[in-house]
Amino acid sequence: MKYYRSLIFLFGLILGISLQANSQVLADQMQKEVSAFKLHANIQLLDLQKKVDIKANNETLKHVLEQIEQKTGADLVYRNELVDKYNNVNINEKNQTVKDVLNLLLKDTNLMYLSTGSYIIIREKPAPMTESAETVSGTVTDSKTGNTMPGVNISVLGTTTGTSTDANGNYSLSVPSLQDTLSFSFVGYQTLQVPISGRTKINVSMNAAAISGEEVVVVGYGQQQHRDVTSSISSVSADEIANEPAEQVAQTLQGKVSGVEIMQNSGNPGSSFMVRIRGIGSVNDKSTQPLYVVDGNPMADPSDIATSQIKSIDVLKSASATAIYGARGANGVVMITTKNGKAREGVQFNVNAYNGVEHARRVPFVDAQNYAMLYNEALTNGGDSPKYPNPQQYGKGTDWQDVAYRPGQKRNVNVSISGGNDASTYYVAGEFQKELGVVRTTNYDRLNLRVNSHHEITDYLQIGENISFSRSHSIGMSTYSETSFFARQIASAPTAPVKNPDGSWGQLPHHANLEAMFERRANEDNGTERPVLTGSGDIELTPLKNLTLKSQYNFTYGRSMSRNFTPEYFISTTDRNELSSISRSESNWNNWDWDNTVDYKNTFGKHNIEVLAGITAQKNFTQYWSASANTLPGNSSQFKGLRYLGMAESGQSVDGNGTGYSMLSYLGRINYNYNDTYLATINYRIDGSSKFGPNNRYGYFPSFSLGWRISNESFLKDVDFINNLMLRGGWGKIGNQEPLNNYAYASSVTRGMNYYFNGNWVPGQAPQGSGNPNLKWEAIQETNLGLSFTGFDNTINVDLDYYHKTTTDMLMRVPIVAYSGIVNPPFKNSGEVVNKGLELSVGYQRTTPGDFYYSIDANVSHNTNKVTQLANNVDALYGVEAGFIGSGYLTQAQVGQPIAAFYGYVADGIFQNQSEVNNHAAQPGAAPGDLRFKDLNNDGQITADDETMIGNPWPDYSFGLTANFSYKNFDLNLGLTGQYGNDIFAAWKWTWYGGNWFNYHKNALNRWTHEGQKTDIPRLNINDPNGNLRASSWYIEDGSYLRLNNLQLGYTLPNNIIQNVRKLRIYVTATNLLTITGYPGQDPELGTQTSSSTQQQPMYIGIDWGHYAVPSTYTIGINIGL
Amino acid sequence: MKKLTLITLIALIAIGVGGCNGFLNEEPQAQIATSNAYQTADDASRAVTSAYYRLQANNWCCDAVDRNGYMYWVIDNVGTDDAIKGGESGGDQVYAQKVAYYTLTPTNRTAEEAWNNLYIDIRYANIVLDKLPDIEMDSDLKKRYMAEAKFLRGYDYFLLVQTFGDVPLVKTTDVEAYDKKRAPASDVLKQAISDFKDAASVLPTKSQYSSEDIGRASKGAAQAYLGKLYMWMGDFTNAEDWLGRVIDSKEYSLATDYGMIFTKAGENGPGSIFEIQYNYNPPKTQQNPMGVVQGSRSMYGWGFNAPTQDFVDEFESGDPRLKQSVYENGDTLRDGRVADVGNSPSGYLNYKEYVGTSEAPGGFFNSANNEIMMRFAKVLLWYAEAANENGHTQKALDALNRVRKRARQGNSNVLPDVTVTDKTKLRKAIWHEERVEYGNEYDRRFDLLRTGRMGDVMRGYAQKYNTPKGANFKDGKNEVLPIPAAEISLSDGKLTQNPGY
DSSP states (O other), X not given: OHHHHHHHHHHHHHHHHHHHHHHHHHHTGGGHHHHHHHHHHHXXXXXXXXXXXXXXXXXXXXXXXXXXXXXXXXXXXOOHHHHTTOXXXXXXXXXXXXXXXXXXXXXXXXXXXXXXXXXXXXXXXXXXXXXXXXXXXEEEXXXXXXXXXXXXXXXXXXXXXXXXXXXXXXXXXXXXXXXXXXXXXXXXXXXXXXXXXXOSBOOEEEOBOGGGSOSXXXXXXXXXXXXXXXXXXXXXXXXXXXXXXXXXXXXXXXXTSTTEEEEESOSSTTOOEEEEESSOXXXXXXXXXXXXXXXXXXXXXXGGOOXXXXXXXXXXXXXXXXXXXXXXXXXXXXXXXXXXXXXXXXXXXXXXXXXXXXEOOOOOBOOHHHHHHHHHHHHHHTTOOOSSSSGGGGTTOOOHHHHHBOOEEEEEEXXXXXXXXXXXXXXEEEEEEXXXXXXXXXXXXXXXXXXXXXXXXXXXXXXXXXXXXXXXXXXXOOOSSTTSHHHHHTTSOTTSOSBOTTSSBOOOSSSOOHHHHHHHHHTTOOEEEEEEEEEEXXXXXXXXXXXXXXXXXXXXXXXXXXXXXXXXXXXXXXXXXXXXXXXXXXXXXXXXXXXXXXXXEEEETTEEEEEEEEEEEEEEEEEEEEXXXXXXXXXXXXXXXXXXXXXXXXXXXXXXXXXXXXXEEEEEEEEEEETTTEEEEEEEEEEEETTSOGGGOEEEEEEEEEEEEGGGSHHHHTOTTEEEEEEEEEEEEEEEOTTSOTTTTSOEEEEOOOEEETTEEEOOEEOSBOOXXXXXXXXXXXXXXXXXXXXXXXXEEEEEEEEEEEEESOEEEOOOOGGGOOSBOOXXXXXXXXXXXXXXXXEEEEEETTTEEEEEEEEEEEEEEEEEEOSTTOSEEEOOEETTTTEEESEEEEXXXXXXXXXXXXXXXXXXXXXXXXXXXBOTTOOTTSEEEOOTXXXXXXXXXXXXXXXXXXXXXXXXXXXXXEXXXXXXXXXXXXXXXXXXXXXXXXXHTTOSSSOOBGGGGGOXXXXXXXXXXXOOOTTOTXXXXXXXXXXXXXXXXXXXXXXXXXXXXXXXXXXXXXEEEEEXXXXXXXXXXXXXXXXXXXXXXXXXXXXXXXXXXXXXXXXXXXXXXXXXEEEEEO | OHHHHHHHHHHHHHXXXXXXXXXXXXXXXXXXXXXXXXXXXXXXXXXXXXXXXGGGSBOSSOOOGGGBOOOHIIIIXXXXXXXXXXXXXXXTTHHHHHHXXXXXXXXXXXXXXXXXXXXXXXXXXXXXXXXXXXXXXXXXXXXXXXXXXXXXXXXXXXXXXXXXXXXXXXXXXXXXSOOOOOBOHHHHHHHHHHHHHHHHHHSXXXXXXXXXXXXXXXXXXXXXXXXXXXXXXTOHHXXXXXXXXXXXXXXXXXXXXXXXXXXXXXXXXXXXXEEEOOBOOTTSOBOOTHHHHSSOTTTTXXXXXXXXXXXXXXXXXXXXXXXXXXXXXXXXXXXXXXXXXXXXXXXXXXXXXXXXXGGOTTOGGGOXXXXXXXXXXXXXXXXXXXXXXXXXXXXXXXXXXHHHHHHHTTOTTSSOOOOOOOHHHHHHHHHHHHHHHTTTSSOHHHHHHHTTOHHXXXXXXXXXXXXXXXXXXXXXXXXXXXXXXXXXXXXXXXXXXXXXX
């Protein structure tokens, strides 16, 4: 209910604003033409009326035009071949308007100029009218935005006849014949050839030429043209993520960027993502996450960003690209740029809304009678007596998944208003989304508000700001462990009813009654609220030509507040609570970062140089408090207003702490290119951090990259199909400090080691570990080699990269002998990991004469990960413990093996009869029907020495493909993602193939029962004397998959149907629609567990306990542009 | 104007840089530096408490490293003929089943947690011994604190030897490089003896402690453990001496009601010598999971540690202690509930760990009854055993019959006084009495091992009940647990594995 109200409020707000905007338009309707003309006339004034000094002595026209551009900032657009032939221009004018200068310059040429408002176009004077009776007219629009396009060149193929569109994108052209073909061209857009075919009205929409290499990528503290990038950077534009029902940034990148592995951590609404750029170089969690930089702010959390507000995402992958972020770029940098208004575009009003449903993936469990039969069999085989007499009596029973799941819902509405004039641009946006998870009670909602603006105060002073507020609220469900909700509750015994005929709760043998739990939770009022204010303000000075000074202050101020109320309840004698209780906790963080940079850019003949230097300072501080108490007033379960700590009468408890760190960094970068052919970038960064002791605070991180644009060399210049061919290479060293606690260098005691003496509480404390004052920066050294190719009229582009990345001085807690009594071993610089890989991405896009446009981008990457060294005599670091399975650890990081490789016995089929058991190495407890394990060391017995690496959770290849098709007003977009060659430890086999407390997976019906049976599921035995369920290769499954991640069909209503609407598009989307995989579990897309103090996350990969799988969603949406 | 702006900006940057002096010096927040943590008497108290804190670490299963405990119920009960592992089924807590079946390997959690817990506690005791000498405080209290730490260290090393045999001997916290080898068990025991003796000479008696200090190591506790240690070594002369001192101190007596000993109300009673203390007092509750672990799956628990038929059969007919040690279906329990033992594989559950409704005001998961590690009856019986071995038959009979008299609980028709004087027969009678008096109280393994009976008893049990439990017990191997595999690897091979693992 609350949701609807907020939604209505938001809509009201939008509607109010839009009506106001519209009424303005309506009021001016009569003078529309006039005012539009005036508007543009003003703009023309601005460009054409600018004063300029110009002097040229026998110079090329091109050079003179360039001077005008440089001096006035005017955008002159022309084809080189048109102006190239004028190379002896003489002019000497002082303080003249551009208009006058152009008139002078073009007087004796066959060129003319035309101002569109945005550009001044230099073009050929129209040929004298031929005797032609036919006139073709129409409007040219941008295919994506629906905006009309002024200044588009239109010519009749094979003639000199041509024109340009006017300020409103309209054209009218006399043509020799209606059988001719028109050519539409515009800078930055694909040239379009349209046969007239007898028509007199031809509206066309043009596609931006995404593969031209002209687009800009955002690099650290600046930007660069994509074609000039010599390191490794992948970019995703707003167009590519538009309208995907993506809550989180990472989701929009899935399958779109080579070398980046992205998996959703769970189906919990609002779930975070695991993002690994070029493998992982550490066993520490935090140090495997990339750095997210939003509009230059390096402290933003991706979960607080609305995807609808993103303009572009650039993923900096190689060390030479991330090095400018030094210590923070070790795992790649995701640069996010949010949208801003465009000058002279008029007010743009956009609304996008979608609404959809979600479907859970269900586990095929057996019904009650089969459960009873199988459980009895397991008991009997274990020497116990059967528990369920006459299994048939239980019939189908209860499928607890019916209780757990519901159709989920996903809704989103986002609106934006943007615009600006020459001096100022603005973008104001809001987004509200809500997801009701497929598991009851799980939900997530988030509100994002953003105001971005940019102002040119004077010609040498600019200021800007980006401010975003987000507030989310979530209720999740634990996942990723054998005791999690999933492994446990959905597999409750089907023999128990939800409710007994007398209305009392059905009693389950091993678990709480799920329905009772949900009814209780509905009344519990739990959840986490997260309000975050983040943004930046910047000031930019251009005191001298080519010199820019910039100061940007970034801040993030947020809180994460959890509350939990548990009422008194009685479900059964074992499932009850006699004391109502309430707990509150809050983390709040206050982080700031101040970046000051100086940038100098100049061209000396064929030498182009840009130098950047800067200083950044950053401070992070987080505080935490919590309080809890119990015994609330008796009716607090009905009245929310009673659920306050102060209402509780006993058991008050409080906790709190704080932690912070600061960084000070110096950075420098030189970009150099000679004649656009030989390019070089050199970075140097010095990072200082308070996380290290005073001895080793600073780390020094150099990097460079070189590029050779072979296509500019004379021997390739004439090869037509090559537009751009560049060989790139680089090396860089970057630091990492993320694994460290803030005070890892210092030794401290842990409190809370208390004891009661005869009921008297006495506090205790002791040091659990010790600090290491000699810690220094972890270092990552990476070599990158790449090749970029664009060709065939800019329709194809190919990027190929090879990298070799070595992590040295890995910061980690290296286990030390336990007899030291040290609980937390100190952090140490130790260990070495090597990641090697190859990345290929290929793009192709094309418009065919029949208005059919399509583009396909595909990428594939290959990465290998290997631990090459560990300290302290450690030959393996232990990862995930598997207490339930009864083995020590499922994953290990062993020298010579990948991080988190699976470890265990090698299963070798099933003993079919006693003589097979007898002839095998001694395997205590084994009987026919049990798993046979390999005696790897041939000592005649199966012992721990026979354990070995049994699987690799990392894929050999991961790949993605996006394809966009549009035909007339229809568009179809699809995204595929997948991986190949990774193993999954299907731990759910333990749970659902005989782990005692759980219902059976239907595959368990095929368990071994008699000699000669072909099956890979051993006999059921409640006591498991053979240890069938120990960690072994029996659990290992191939995790390869190919998924149709996103499929969208859209229809844009023709422009002339609705007045005053720039764009109206409706679309339907399905995500997670189809998965091709041999994996027998719920879902091969496994992220990692998101929070646990005891498990090291990177070591928790590829283990599937049967988790909250990512649901499929089906949405319908609408885009409106006014 | 332009220049002015420029100067302003440059000035701003300069301030930014200039203001950075000391920018990176962050004072650690919400932490007490180790260097400041040992200054006052209160600090000393906190240091000692941390060593006690380890006792009530999670002794049931596998928790985070800093919470792990010594799984007494697995090693000392389930690993013997006194109890079957229980739980949902054989696969439930498989590491414990492997201990019960003697199929455990060096990665077994039981061994790992025992090892880790005891050495963490040794470190905390060592910190007390290293740091307290420099703290200015009341010297008597300081001496007592250090004696308490010595008692705890002795307790840990004694348990380590019982569990693993030869183990590394760490006596201070100054050890920078941990490159020790396993010290012979005799050296480790020598250290434990010295620690216990130092403790016994300094610590107050139980009655000298004020009420709020009950639960701390006392003179009597140190003497009792010294006696126990000599029993382990087969040094009956010293055993008789030290256990005799406990008896002669008159500090302890046998509580009249045997059943009461194991209830909340019976905590720290007259016979109590050393108990692991728990208390329910939210939010500072220190709960003892044993109540739930050993409780019935059909009533409130998980049904582990099911007493065996063999244990039940050991009781003489009419012994009132039987129904105070185990319960079965239909028994009316002390809080009036009618017992349902759920799926107990033996049909019995351990009454000594039963928590009555009124004893768990915060629910059974928060039950907090103490765990009695040393009580007077154990001292009397071991004394009797030592006296018999030393030829002091009458003393042996007196001590033994003192226990039987209490056990009789006024019913003169049962449990007649033992009168046999033949050394061997009397030994058997005492062994029998030991088993029934403190069955499932974590000393069955100790008794079987020190008297050399373990292998025969366990294999005999397997044969008699046709079960894998005990069948795999190998003499010369299974007397000790394996050294944790990770530990051997971390020591770069300096630590060797126990034979057979």
